[in-house]
Amino acid sequence: MTVPVIDQLRELVVQAGGDPQMARELELDRAVALNVLDSIGFTAFIAAIEERFAIRVSDRSSVKLRSLKDFAQYIDAQLGRTAADTAVSLIDQLRELVVQAGGDPQLARDLELDRAVALNALDSIGFTAFIAAIEDRFAIRVSDRSSVKLRSLKDFAQYVDAQLGRTNGSGVPATAGSADVVASGFTVDGERLHYEIEGHGPPLLLLNGIGLDLSAWAPLVQALCGERQLVLLDFRGSGLSGPPPEPCST
Structure with missing residues (x-):
């Protein structure tokens, strides 16, 4: 109370x-x-x-x-109870977006949570439209590298839930689970690079190319931040950092 x-x-x-x-x-x-x-x-x-x-x-x-x-x-x-219902309805909204992206309504309803959306319910064009529909519905950004790893309705529900937690106004990633997280960024060649600092102790720099927004980071971060201060940096083109540099033409 x-x-x-x-x-x-x-x-x-x-x-x-x-x-x-x-x-x-x-x-x-x-x-x-x-x-x-x-x-x-x-x-x-x-x-x-x-x-x-x-x-x-x-x-x-x-x-x-x-x-x-x-x-x-x-x-x-x-x-x-409403919060629990909202978690369930997230799956329902994703099924609705599968149909919006061109999927068959019956296939969308019957699609199991751990089956890949692509091929089982949508072709490649429809899958791209599905990603765009998710970004529009939930006002989040699905990075290109993250979208490759997201396959099932369960994957997308976990990702959307994490992103909504990240953008709830606190600036703290949902996977961090700590009040001592600092999230920020800096600019290099006009593009923003995202980083996060968590924990206490000797600093340890973690460079990654798959995005801090993936829930797979949570166990590693929690294991390391107990004795160290982690500096977590998204490479350009991953997570919340800006796009990668253009390839050299010469």
Whole structure:
């Protein structure tokens, strides 16, 4: 249970017609109905919770929910369930994008999570369109080198989930699992090179050409960063770094 949730609930009590002073002073285990709200206000309170937290309070549950503490626990549980549902729906969205890219709807529905999307559901042109559709739907970038390694719906779901974690506003890669990660970049010949620093101890430089955005890095990074400070650098053309240099014409 988080304090902000309680604060929001007190705010919604007032929004539903409750006295602000009574809402502020209501103890966590005291019933909201009768102590602050009448039956009409309590109904409005339930509706306000559903709108604020984007959840549904079933009629049977609403009878058992009385105190601010009850509601806070219920909301936490519902939000956790919503997060799990979102993870499942990611696969559904990927199947939808397979169809959008030219795949047969039945093939998309029946495609097993560990079977390759290319050949089993899409030809090479459709697979390219599938990558583009993923970038458009989830507002992420699938690097050329990463796209070669992504084959199944499960691969893509893990990749998208990691990228969404990376772009959640923290600037921290989802695979890092540490609050001590610093992600940044610098420019060479007009192109940005991405790097990340994690851990403490003697520095160790890790140069790579497959992109830090792949989940395969997580076990290695976690094993090494306990005793060292890792400097992880994406080569040009990999991960979040800029494109590779043009080949020499002479």
